[in-house]
Amino acid sequence: MDLLDNLALGFSTALLVQNVVYCFVGVLLGTAVGVLPGIGPTATVAMLLPITFSFEPVTALIMLAGIYYGAQYGGSTTAILINLPGESSAAVTALDGHEMARQGRAGAALATAAVGSFVAGTVATVVLAVAAPPLARVALRFGPAEYFSLVLFGLIVSIALARGTALKALAMIMLGVLFGTVGQDIYTGTPRFVFGRRELYGGIDFVSVAVGMFGVAEILRNLENERARAAIVGRVSNLWPTREDRRRIVGPILRGTGLGAALGVLPGGGHVLASFTSYAVEKRISKRGQEFGHGAIEGVAGPESANNAAAQTSFIPLLTLGLPAHPVMALMVGAFIVHGITPGPNVIVDEPALFWGLIASMWIGNVLLVLLNLPLIGIWVRMLRIPYQVLFPMIILFASIGTYSLGFNAYDVYAIVFFGLLGYVLIKCGCEPAPLLLGFVLGPLLEENLRRALIISRGDASVFLTRPISAVLLVLAVAALVVAVLPAIRRRREVVFTEEE
Amino acid sequence: MERRRSLPDILAGGVFVLIGGAFVAGSLGYELGTPLRMGPGAFPLLVGAIVAALGLAVVVKGLVAGEVVAFGPVPWRAVTVIVLAILFFGFTVRGLGFIPASAVTALLTTLASRRVRPLTAVAVTAGLTAAGTLIFVVGLQLRIPLWGPWLGF
Numbered sequence: 001m002d003l004l005d006n007l008a009l010g011f012s013t014a015l016l017v018q019n020v021v022y023c024f025v026g027v028l029l030g031t032a033v034g035v036l037p038g039i040g041p042t043a044t045v046a047m048l049l050p051i052t053f054s055f056e057p058v059t060a061l062i063m064l065a066g067i068y069y070g071a072q073y074g075g076s077t078t079a080i081l082i083n084l085p086g087e088s089s090a091a092v093t094a095l096d097g098h099e100m101a102r103q104g105r106a107g108a109a110l111a112t113a114a115v116g117s118f119v120a121g122t123v124a125t126v127v128l129a130v131a132a133p134p135l136a137r138v139a140l141r142f143g144p145a146e147y148f149s150l151v152l153f154g155l156i157v158s159i160a161l162a163r164g165t166a167l168k169a170l171a172m173i174m175l176g177v178l179f180g181t182v183g184q185d186i187y188t189g190t191p192r193f194v195f196g197r198r199e200l201y202g203g204i205d206f207v208s209v210a211v212g213m214f215g216v217a218e219i220l221r222n223l224e225n226e227r228a229r230a231a232i233v234g235r236v237s238n239l240w241p242t243r244e245d246r247r248r249i250v251g252p253i254l255r256g257t258g259l260g261a262a263l264g265v266l267p268g269g270g271h272v273l274a275s276f277t278s279y280a281v282e283k284r285i286s287k288r289g290q291e292f293g294h295g296a297i298e299g300v301a302g303p304e305s306a307n308n309a310a311a312q313t314s315f316i317p318l319l320t321l322g323l324p325a326h327p328v329m330a331l332m333v334g335a336f337i338v339h340g341i342t343p344g345p346n347v348i349v350d351e352p353a354l355f356w357g358l359i360a361s362m363w364i365g366n367v368l369l370v371l372l373n374l375p376l377i378g379i380w381v382r383m384l385r386i387p388y389q390v391l392f393p394m395i396i397l398f399a400s401i402g403t404y405s406l407g408f409n410a411y412d413v414y415a416i417v418f419f420g421l422l423g424y425v426l427i428k429c430g431c432e433p434a435p436l437l438l439g440f441v442l443g444p445l446l447e448e449n450l451r452r453a454l455i456i457s458r459g460d461a462s463v464f465l466t467r468p469i470s471a472v473l474l475v476l477a478v479a480a481l482v483v484a485v486l487p488a489i490r491r492r493r494e495v496v497f498t499e500e501e
Numbered sequence: 502m503e504r505r506r507s508l509p510d511i512l513a514g515g516v517f518v519l520i521g522g523a524f525v526a527g528s529l530g531y532e533l534g535t536p537l538r539m540g541p542g543a544f545p546l547l548v549g550a551i552v553a554a555l556g557l558a559v560v561v562k563g564l565v566a567g568e569v570v571a572f573g574p575v576p577w578r579a580v581t582v583i584v585l586a587i588l589f590f591g592f593t594v595r596g597l598g599f600i601p602a603s604a605v606t607a608l609l610t611t612l613a614s615r616r617v618r619p620l621t622a623v624a625v626t627a628g629l630t631a632a633g634t635l636i637f638v639v640g641l642q643l644r645i646p647l648w649g650p651w652l653g654f
Binding site: 010165167168170171174175187190192220224386389390392393398400401402404405408410411412413422426428429430432443447456461495 | 531603645
């Protein structure tokens with residue numbers, strides 16, 4: 001009955017008026033920004049993050065989670081209506097969803113996405129509530145050696161799911177870790193790589209890295225060849241799926257939910273894998289396999305559910321281990337830290353109201369998402385007509401203001417330029433920005449635990465192999481590395497990613 | 502297997518080698534310490550060396566079996582203007598105040614697109630400055646003066 005008590009505590013927190021209001025505002029803002037073409041959930045959360053810093057921690061995190069689902073759903077809307085997915089997981093939805101829109105069935109596709117997301121969100125929230133506490137209890141026994149190995153494992157697994165070669169992904173991760181060392185050293189207070197500037201003593205702000213890499217770099221990419229976007233946004237009518245549609249989406253939604261809930265826990269992009277896997281599964285088992293790619297409603301229902309379930313369960317490693325499984329979760333780590341909370345197993349013990357409140361608010365957020373999106377679809381359609389010439393100055397300006405407002409530090413703004421240019425060059429050279437962000441957020445954890453473990457073991461590096469959990473994690477990390485570079489699997493990844501193009 | 506040389510691969514590798522190397526050089530200036538008590542320089546030295554080594558591997562791979570074929574066009578005008586706009590904001594927001602800094606940044610940024618007309622640019626600038634002021638200063642109570650001390654009033 002522990003679970004029920006905890007959920008009661010969660011709902012009593014999440015249903016406080018200000019929390020519901022900000023959850024609603026978060027979902028609304030997240031959808032509004034997420035709908036804008038070419039802006040994925042990561043960019044949306046990075047841009048809206050500074051807004052939440054002035055609230056109470058619980059409220060801020062609830063709002064942030066709301067922004068995340070909103071952005072995810074908004075991204076699917078864009079993918080369906082104008083075939084411009086903001087993120088790789090929405091790219092799967094675009095395959096059949098956009099085809100449905102062209103056949104005049106945009107309403108049914110959007111409703112299917114909303115219903116699928118809701119079912120998946122509800123189930124995955126329960127999974128999260130059941131699975132998180134026992135995992136957190138295990139994690140509480142972790143010492144620095146285990147943590148070091150765990151972080152290393154998480155970083156290496158994230159390669160397996162990045163696009164491009166494993167070598168470049170690995171280099172991007174380590175580059176992120178390297179940038180994480182800028183600023184005062186935690187043990188000695190020595191300022192490192194600060195060029196004598198006091199403004200850099202606090203390190204590089206991760207918001208600058210995220211905004212530069214995901215916002216500025218992406219805008220430059222889009223400005224490479226400016227064409228008028230062929231937006232065939234007609235009127236969206238017939239929102240409700242027909243009886244035949246309803247019958248066809250039940251199976252895909254349930255299977256997608258299961259797949260997504262399981263794969264979302266994986267570090268490094270389980271939600272992308274979940275959407276692709278769900279699409280492949282539905283295509284294989286459907287009796288109408290040839291309809292896929294030509295507007296099969298199963299091809300929207302499955303991946304959308306998988307995507308949303310994975311979005312929820314990717315909170316599990318964050319809340320229990322303090323490990324972000326996804327770039328958005330990396331931003332959440334930053335948000336926790338801004339509010340003076342170290343994400344990890346201690347959250348559930350020290351801040352039960354926050355922990356359970358956040359979980360309960362996820363479900364509330366999903367309800368709000370359905371209530372909000374079905375009536376407001378007309379507004380989102382209109383937002384799609386905002387021309388890019390208005391959009392990108394808005395992103396640049398708001399990103400500059402938001403980043404400056406973090407600490408009234410002009411160097412945070414300069415850092416956007418640096419990471420924007422670096423990100424642009426590296427993305428053009430076939431490197432993905434997400435691993436760098438993960439490395440940047442996890443780097444300081446890696447260093448701290450490495451040094452602490454060595455102090456405890458009196459400088460004996462074998463401690464990482466003699467402690468069983470740590471040894472297992474390191475073996476898994478090596479295995480993941482081998483798998484990532486193995487040619488056979490690389491080819492399969494290429495197949496998956498070319499299907500997406 | 503045929504040799505495919507890839508300039509973007511070599512460039513990416515070069516960036517990794519350069520940054521990794523710079524951090525290695527920098528960390529040699531800090532105390533390295535012993536394994537028992539690692540100094541501030543030890544971890545960056547290790548990671549910097551790894552980045553540089555991976556960068557070298559990317560370069561070698563780019564020479565033998567490259568991956569990315571074309572680097573593609575670079576929108577030089579957009580790059581220059583956006584960089585200037587953001588730097589301008591960081592440099593002047595304290596001195597000029599929120600409204601002038603935002604307006605100039607917005608105006609510069611709109612010029613990044615080759616398809617923008619002057620009238621549109623001015624309209625977008627005015628709209629965004631007003632929206633930014635409403636959202637951040639009025640709505641979120643951001644404590645930045647609207648007009649800064651450089652303007653003399």
